[in-house]
Amino acid sequence: MKNQILMLAYISVAVGIFGGMLIVLLLSIFRQRQVINSLVSPQDFLGLPCIVEIPFDTNSRGKVSLSIKGSNLQLIARTEESKEFTKGEKVFIVGTENNQVWVVSPSFFHNQE
Secondary structure (H helix, E strand, O other): OHHHHHHHHHHHHHHHHHHHHHHHHHHHHHHHHOOOOOOOOHHHHOOOEEEEEEOEOOOOOEEEEEEEOOEEEEEEEEOOOOOOEOOOOEEEEEEEEOOEEEEEOHHHHHHOO
């Protein structure tokens, strides 16, 4: 009886170790296939909506904020639209140049049709 309990304990420990190693192996295989990239490139900004933080117009620069890949960014913004963008207004990024973004209002897309 004592030998059976001891043998059952050894088998339980062996099964536990084997199961744990199997889980670690499967997780490592899954993680190797997973692409993790939090690097943000200027091309990632195109088409994204953002919010005006510092007002601006055609003759001045302002600042916009946006969320991308889990990060909140604030960027210098410019526009070629002949309108003034006010704080809190929603705009869309249409280009990047020299660490600045070029933005347009949502109505810009409706006027192009």
